[in-house]
Amino acid sequence: MNVLPLTPYRSPIMSFDFTPGNVKVAMKEAGASSADLWQVDYSQLHVLPGFNVREHDAAYKAHITNLANLMVANGYQRDKPMAGYVVVRNGFNQIVITDGHCRYEAIPIARSLGADIVRVPVVVKPSGTSAEDLAVSMVTSNSGKPLTPYELGTVCKRLQGFGLDEKQIALRLNFTTTYVIDLLFLQGCPEGIRKLVQTGKVSAGVAIEAVRKHGDKAQEVLEGAVGKAEAKGKAKATTKDLEPTWKAEVKKAGPRLYEALMWVRADGGFKKLSAATQSLIEGLIEDLPEEPQP
Secondary structure: OOOOOOOOOOOOOOOOOOOEOOHHHHHHHHOOEEOOOEEEEHHHEEOOOOOOOOOOOHHHHHHHHHHHHHHHHHOOOOOOOEEEEEEEEOOEEEEEEEEOHHHHHHHHHHHHOOOOOOEEEEEEOOOOOOHHHHHHHHHHOOOOOOOOHHHHHHHHHHHHHOOOOHHHHHHHHOOOHHHHHHHHHHHOOOHHHHHHHHOOOEOHHHHHHHHHHHHHHHHHHHHHHHHHHHHOOOOOEOHHHOOOOHHHHHHHHHHHHHHHHHHHHHOHHHHHOOHHHHHHHHHHHHHOOOOOOO
């Protein structure tokens, strides 16, 4: 089944300090009906620019396409309501989406392909909900496509901007403090490194490890690892593709080092070496296992 292509979109970051609205007034103005859930006309739902932290990459687009196809085949599932919050914007009470952005974007595509979707179920956050609560719910209430570590870091950074420290963020999101520190550390990395993570070239863990180990050379190291991975036909670089460690290089050179020791001992000048040097070389050779026979 063919699905209309999505237009890439990145919303500008904005402040989410808004005035709480009246739920009943907003529902009345939207012409919504109430059963177990509010049934809201899709056209009356709104999106806050910059609120959604998801990266609009290939995986995101594929997810939207899959959702649209499912809606064409099955309609909109009532057991997957969107979450909304009523705010006053330009003097009007409006319902803004706080969870369900992927479904929101999939609906017009599904409708263009014949899906009969007019009203959708919406659960509205209580009026006492804060901007911090809404940011937290993007993680704790997400029942769709899991957020990537980079996207989780964006949420942590937003909460940090609201004045929460690492421990408080960890408590709200049910993460370890160490994990939150790592997520925020990635957010502070150079743009080139963040882009490698955003595009899926390397994982967040590999990027963080490289930066902590190689400092300002990390991007060069990571790009080299990506090149090695791509040469092997892999889409993502792993720790095995990073620059070899000293220990790994020594292990690789082991057979040559053994051969060199044997040559030194067989050399006619070996006996002219000091007794201590001869003893050291003999000891190294004795400690080595026997060479396997072909």
